[in-house]
Amino acid sequence: MERLMIRHTSRFIALAIMGIASTTAAADAVEDLIAALNGDDNEARMSAANQAGSAGAGAIEPLGALAASDEYLVARAARLALVRVVAAAGVPGADANGEVPKALLKLAQPGQPAPTRREAIFLLGWIGGPDNVTAIADLLSDAEIADSARMALQRIPGEEVAQALLAAAPTVDDAAQPGIFYAVANRDAQDAIPILMETAKSEDREKAWMAFDVLTRLGVAPLQIIPRTHAKDIADRKRYANGFLRAADTLLAQGKRADAERMYTSVASFPVSPQHACAALIGLKNAQSPRLIEHALGYLLERGISHVAESTLAEAEIDELDDYLVRAYAVTNPAKQRVLLKVIAERRPEGVDRFLNEARHNESPMVRFTAARVLGDVPPPDAFEAAVAVAPIHQKDELANTYFKLAVGEQRSGNLEIARNMAHALVQPAIEPRIREGAFGMIEAAGSPESAPVLRDLIGAAYESKDESDTAEDPFDDIRGLAIAAGRAYVAVHAAAAKDDPEALEEIANVSENAFNAEVSNFAEEKLKELLPLREQDSSLERFIDDGNRNRAPQKP
Amino acid sequence: MSIPGTKLNRRSFLKAGAAAVVAPMILPTGVLAKPGRPGANDRVVIGHIGVGGQGRSHVNMFKDNRGAKIAAICDVDEKHRNIAAEIVGDDGIGLYNDFRRVLDRNDLDAVVIAAPDHWHGVMATWACEAGKDVYCEKPNSKTIAEGQAMLRAARRYARVVQIGSQGRSTVGGHATANYVRNGQIGSVKKVTCWHENNWTPGGDPTKFGPPPDTLDWDMWLGPARWIPYNPDYVHFNFRWMMDFGAGFIRDRGAHVFSVVQWALDLDGTYPRRVTASGEPPVDGLWDVGPTFQAKFEYEHRDLEITWDQPGVAAADHKFGAVFEGENDTLIMRGGDGGCYTEEKAMAYEPPGDGVHLPKSPGHQQDWLDCIKTRERPIMDIEAGHRVAVLCILAEISARLGRPLTLDPDTETIVGDEQANRLLARPGRGIWNV
Numbered sequence: 002m003e004r005l006m007i008r009h010t011s012r013f014i015a016l017a018i019m020g021i022a023s024t025t026a027a028a029d030a031v032e033d034l035i036a037a038l039n040g041d042d043n044e045a046r047m048s049a050a051n052q053a054g055s056a057g058a059g060a061i062e063p064l065g066a067l068a069a070s071d072e073y074l075v076a077r078a079a080r081l082a083l084v085r086v087v088a089a090a091g092v093p094g095a096d097a098n099g100e101v102p103k104a105l106l107k108l109a110q111p112g113q114p115a116p117t118r119r120e121a122i123f124l125l126g127w128i129g130g131p132d133n134v135t136a137i138a139d140l141l142s143d144a145e146i147a148d149s150a151r152m153a154l155q156r157i158p159g160e161e162v163a164q165a166l167l168a169a170a171p172t173v174d175d176a177a178q179p180g181i182f183y184a185v186a187n188r189d190a191q192d193a194i195p196i197l198m199e200t201a202k203s204e205d206r207e208k209a210w211m212a213f214d215v216l217t218r219l220g221v222a223p224l225q226i227i228p229r230t231h232a233k234d235i236a237d238r239k240r241y242a243n244g245f246l247r248a249a250d251t252l253l254a255q256g257k258r259a260d261a262e263r264m265y266t267s268v269a270s271f272p273v274s275p276q277h278a279c280a281a282l283i284g285l286k287n288a289q290s291p292r293l294i295e296h297a298l299g300y301l302l303e304r305g306i307s308h309v310a311e312s313t314l315a316e317a318e319i320d321e322l323d324d325y326l327v328r329a330y331a332v333t334n335p336a337k338q339r340v341l342l343k344v345i346a347e348r349r350p351e352g353v354d355r356f357l358n359e360a361r362h363n364e365s366p367m368v369r370f371t372a373a374r375v376l377g378d379v380p381p382p383d384a385f386e387a388a389v390a391v392a393p394i395h396q397k398d399e400l401a402n403t404y405f406k407l408a409v410g411e412q413r414s415g416n417l418e419i420a421r422n423m424a425h426a427l428v429q430p431a432i433e434p435r436i437r438e439g440a441f442g443m444i445e446a447a448g449s450p451e452s453a454p455v456l457r458d459l460i461g462a463a464y465e466s467k468d469e470s471d472t473a474e475d476p477f478d479d480i481r482g483l484a485i486a487a488g489r490a491y492v493a494v495h496a497a498a499a500k501d502d503p504e505a506l507e508e509i510a511n512v513s514e515n516a517f518n519a520e521v522s523n524f525a526e527e528k529l530k531e532l533l534p535l536r537e538q539d540s541s542l543e544r545f546i547d548d549g550n551r552n553r554a555p556q557k558p
Numbered sequence: 559m560s561i562p563g564t565k566l567n568r569r570s571f572l573k574a575g576a577a578a579v580v581a582p583m584i585l586p587t588g589v590l591a592k593p594g595r596p597g598a599n600d601r602v603v604i605g606h607i608g609v610g611g612q613g614r615s616h617v618n619m620f621k622d623n624r625g626a627k628i629a630a631i632c633d634v635d636e637k638h639r640n641i642a643a644e645i646v647g648d649d650g651i652g653l654y655n656d657f658r659r660v661l662d663r664n665d666l667d668a669v670v671i672a673a674p675d676h677w678h679g680v681m682a683t684w685a686c687e688a689g690k691d692v693y694c695e696k697p698n699s700k701t702i703a704e705g706q707a708m709l710r711a712a713r714r715y716a717r718v719v720q721i722g723s724q725g726r727s728t729v730g731g732h733a734t735a736n737y738v739r740n741g742q743i744g745s746v747k748k749v750t751c752w753h754e755n756n757w758t759p760g761g762d763p764t765k766f767g768p769p770p771d772t773l774d775w776d777m778w779l780g781p782a783r784w785i786p787y788n789p790d791y792v793h794f795n796f797r798w799m800m801d802f803g804a805g806f807i808r809d810r811g812a813h814v815f816s817v818v819q820w821a822l823d824l825d826g827t828y829p830r831r832v833t834a835s836g837e838p839p840v841d842g843l844w845d846v847g848p849t850f851q852a853k854f855e856y857e858h859r860d861l862e863i864t865w866d867q868p869g870v871a872a873a874d875h876k877f878g879a880v881f882e883g884e885n886d887t888l889i890m891r892g893g894d895g896g897c898y899t900e901e902k903a904m905a906y907e908p909p910g911d912g913v914h915l916p917k918s919p920g921h922q923q924d925w926l927d928c929i930k931t932r933e934r935p936i937m938d939i940e941a942g943h944r945v946a947v948l949c950i951l952a953e954i955s956a957r958l959g960r961p962l963t964l965d966p967d968t969e970t971i972v973g974d975e976q977a978n979r980l981l982a983r984p985g986r987g988i989w990n991v
Contacts, residue, residue: 043840051838054959073763074841081838081845088958123783127979148986151785155984179988187990201989211988236662243687250714274664276689279716308932309716402931414910429647435625435919435927482919 031060038078046078051081054089055125058100061086061108065121069114077332080120087124102129106136109150111143118146126153131161137416138165147177155184163190170196188220189251194219201226210240217244220251222264235273246280253288262290269296275305282306286313293317294325301337303394311340323350334364336393346375367392370400379407379419382426389431396434402484407438412443421447425455428490434483441486450474450498451488453505460491461508464515488512488521496528506532582656596683602691602929605630606658606670607681609642610793612695612722613672616922617642620670625926631777632660635793636772640681644698655774657681661688671695672722675803676782676798679704682939683991686711691718691929693922694840698939698946700802702969703982704778705943705950707991712939716722720925720935721942724896727918730904731817734890737903738821739913744884746822748862751814752869753877755890756805756850761790761843781985799845804953805836805846806864806877811940813947816937818863820915821881825941828966829948830857834955836867852952865952895921954980989990 034056037049060082067079087105090096090508103129108121122250125137134157140150154162163185170181170193182200185193200212213226223229223244232241249264265288269281279299285293293313300310311528314326323345330341342360345353366387373380380388389397408423427440434474444452480529492512498505506529513525584713604626606617610633620626628646632654639653654660661684671681679699686708692930697723699705712719714977725731738746756984769775769787778792779785782801797803819825834852839845852865872880875891875898886941891898910912918924918936947969954977955962961973971977984990 047838047840073843077763077845085959088960088976091958091974092960093973093975119783126984127976134589151986152742152986154898156979156982158979176987180984180990183988183990234662239662239664239688274689275718279712280689283714284718312716398644398930413908413914433930439919470790476684 012078061104065108085402126156141169146538149338452494608673698942719939727921728897735821744885756864759839781989829854834952
């Protein structure tokens with residue numbers, strides 16, 4: 002026994018000596034670090050700071066002092082060294098006793114220079130644990146550092162944080178209070194509701210709205226907070242509606258589906274803007290609410306909302322929705338039928354193929370076109386033109402967009418003639434300018450003489466009128482790029498036709514002279530130069546070229 | 559008859575199906591336009607938030623776009639506001655210091671956000687909540703939590719959000735991605751990105767003092783922690799401070815990685831392991847160092863992406879990427895609005911049944927088009943977020959000095975509680991997402 006005690010004592014002494022040696026070595030390392038940071042050699046200073054991770058908690062106090070140095074480079078190096086120490090202590094298990102946050106807390110106390118306090122409290126957010134929460138929360142009442150303390154607390158996991166923030170809320174400076182309220186809302190601290198309800202009654206409008214905002218994040222219904230009549234202008238009304246949506250989202254997440262559904266329905270029924278209607282429909286979809294059906298059907302043709310009405314119906318998981326969509330289809334107008342057809346096709350209920358095939362024979366060209374498309378067919382141009390002719394305005398754009406994509410697909414698949422004919426339908430004036438621009442691009446790329454007569458009907462007159470009047474208006478000047486695309490397509494197809502059609506060259510020359518913009522004019526000149534050698538026997542073409550540089554239009558008879 | 563659990567009876571159902579049940583008291587801006595000839599009321603009405611540098615170039619571009627009308631200018635620097643207003647040349651334009659007043663305006667369809675990185679999360683999220691479509695400069699966000707909030711808001715409020723990594727809208731970026739996606743260099747195992755050093759050290763630490771009257775410094779800082787004013791922090795130079803940017807790994811990384819992700823079909827994936835380091839600046843004001851290295855290792859496929867500053871330039875350009883395939887390599891120069899690739903990629907046309915990546919009509923135009931069609935733009939918020947995650951993880955790894963292992967499903971770091979704390983950044987005051 003005695004021998005055992007002696008052995009233990011020896012081991013204890015040995016360990017103590019090692020500990021002292023280790024402590025001494027650590028102290029030396031810290032001393033070296035501080036000396037390097039205070040030195041004149043910039044490179045040595047930053048190198049030492051960069052490698053300060055192993056200096057440990059013992060380095061924090063002297064580094065904190067240097068972080069407030071008047072010498073900017075010294076202060077910055079000290080801040081970097083602190084980051085390195087805190088990062089090293091953040092390796093799982095590296096700072097088991099929490100020495101680093103304890104040291105940082107000392108630096109964060111009143112009496113320390115402000116820059117030191119700010120840096121220490123910032124890094125407590127990286128390393129502070131549940132044991133430090135109360136001490137950090139005490140700093141919330143210190144105006145100099147309150148917001149920094151709140152930000153640090155927000156990074157610390159655990160239930161203690163919300164309680165500490167909430168306890169401090171009544172005592173903190175006005176400037177720090179909003180941040181605290183948002184922080185507790187982020188942690189879903191329902192205990193915050195009473196104090197926030199009081200704050201919402203504030204005469205200070207900003208403060209009251211802030212409380213309203215936070216309360217709705219906690220799932221409190223707007224009507225319980227502020228009467229709707231308090232939302233006077235459009236900005237307030239939007240804020241109020243946003244509160245409905247936020248509260249409903251929170252309630253839905255809490256499993257209170259019926260409450261959420263009521264709020265979404267309220268916004269969907271009386272939307273402040275199209276965007277709010279969209280958000281309400283998405284909410285109803287997320288809530289799997291059957292109320293989605295009536296509202297989404299109501300908005301199916303409403304510009305700015307229809308796309309969401311359509312997508313929510315397509316994605317919703319609601320009992321018997323498929324049956325209701327099919328029955329709605331049977332009693333509604335063709336414009337809505339067209340959209341419902343897409344929705345039904347996307348949902349693919351049982352018997353959808355038969356349903357879609359029947360739709361192919363619908364009276365409305367819009368519906369027939371859409372049925373063909375969703376069944377994987379490429380409708381012919383006349384079917385597209387008939388559909389566009391009767392479609393409501395924003396469906397025209399959508400139809401054209403769809404048809405353009407189909408045309409591109411045909412072009413890629415090598416079905417060039419089909420693609421070209423589709424493009425001819427897409428360059429017509431009733432089509433949205435951006436799509437016309439793209440279709441003209443397709444026609445240019447195809448470069449087929451078959452397109453020449455079509456474009457001559459469409460564009461030729463514009464160049465003719467330009468020739469006669471300098472004030473002629475460019476009919477394609479709706480958007481940047483359309484005029485260029487139209488002109489280039491015109492030139493390209495006439496260049497393709499020039500081999501067999503001498504008049505085609507005349508058209509190109511006409512464009513080079515009368516184009517509405519320089520890019521088209523130059524393109525026409527380039528084409529003429531390319532074509533001239535092919536027709537060199539035809540001396541009459543020489544008149545198109547002047548010094549090989551500027552072209553002139555052929556003399557009109 | 560009624561739908562189970564609802565009050566919707568047959569009569570109300572028929573009414574809903576046959577006609578608009580709800581008659582909203584709203585007039586969308588484009589509703590009066592004539593087909594084929596869009597008038598002023600068919601234009602996308604835009605507010606610009608942040609109009610220095612890149613923001614001003616957006617003003618110049620949208621001013622000349624007939625599909626857009628600029629109706630509001632917002633900047634915390636009065637000088638910037640005035641210059642931008644002069645560019646627009648419309649006396650009726652609204653000028654604002656506080657972006658919330660722009661979001662309050664009911665006549666605006668959309669906002670262009672070109673404020674510094676540390677503002678993106680709050681501004682874009684709040685803009686979506688206010689019902690605005692958004693063009694937000696890259697990188698998507700300062701933190702992963704902000705990016706998640708932006709994405710949630712965009713989807714929740716059905717907004718069109720384009721992130722300003724323009725490489726995907728360039729001919730070179732498109733050709734690069736088409737070529738690689740269609741297997742022209744074989745399976746890609748490694749992508750090496752090179753970039754010149756950050757433009758640090760720099761900035762003058764002796765210039766601290768009160769901000770000029772024309773600059774709202776508190777609003778400039780916004781969600782970032784407070785620091786005293788120094789003129790060399792603003793405006794372009796925010797990227798050399800860790801609190802606001804983190805150097806070119808974010809700035810140009812968000813460009814280069816965008817095309818790399820597109821080319822390798824990585825938009826729906828993440829690397830498993832990220833390791834990064836960088837040396838600190840020896841002097842000057844800024845705390846972003848000149849060099850930076852990052853490595854992204856993927857688990858679901860045999861792939862490694864590296865970012866080297868300075869690295870070895872594979873071509874005569876300040877930055878770019880080398881795709882190393884089993885059969886060949888492809889060099890992409892740049893990756894932003896100036897993105898170039900090799901001739902073999904430029905000349906390549908995929909077969910009919912090959913991969914045909916969408917062609918953008920230009921980054922801003924693509925956004926305007928999508929606002930009308932309600933389709934997702936070429937650099938949709940989700941892709942923007944995923945690209946930013948690479949930049950942010952590299953930043954965190956370098957800051958902590960250790961590798962990070964990512965759980966791709968939760969976007970969290972495995973077994974590193976401290977690293978997870980850095981995925982979010984609590985904002986100052988009310989500036990929180």
